[in-house]
Amino acid sequence: MSVKNLHAEKASAKIKEMAESIDFCMLCTDLSSKPFHAIPMSTKRVDEDGKVWFLSGKDSQHNENILRDSQVELLYSSPSSMQFLSIFGSATIHTDRETLEKLYGNSDDAWFEGLDDPNLTALAIEPTDTHYWDPKNGKLVSLMKMGVAAVTGDEPDLMDQGKISV
Secondary structure, eight states: OEEOOEEHHHHHHHHHHHHHHHOEEEEEEOTTSSSOEEEEEEOOEEOTTOOEEEEEETTSHHHHHHHHOOEEEEEEEETTTTEEEEEEEEEEEEOOHHHHHHHOOGGGGGTSSSTTOTTEEEEEEEEEEEEEEEESSOHHHHHHHHHHHHHHOOOOOOEEEEEEEO
């Protein structure tokens, strides 16, 4: 595995590329508890600073947990493309109309009663510690390299991985 640590603009771009293409992640809150609370969430956007945005219910367990302790972890996984992203950071809850308008789409009507739903909030996750795993080549090339490695006993260099510092 090649280690490629990313910083500043490249870091924000990598978070945006991976989080938006994978889309769904597990949002983990109440991290000091065992078990911690985890719920699937769909990424609404990643801004130019690398903050990851979601829509969330004001009355949800994860919002309640964030009010007590803002530290969260996002776990993105796309086994079919062999991409993985772990984001540890600080969450903030937003209710301003401008933010909600930027994030809300027609598909969100399945969860909320429109932009005026009093239960509608936005979550912003500001990364403080991020790690990624991304295949160097496409899935087919990676599978072929794994097959060759199985025959030769050599360790294949399949993935780029590293820390992302925004």
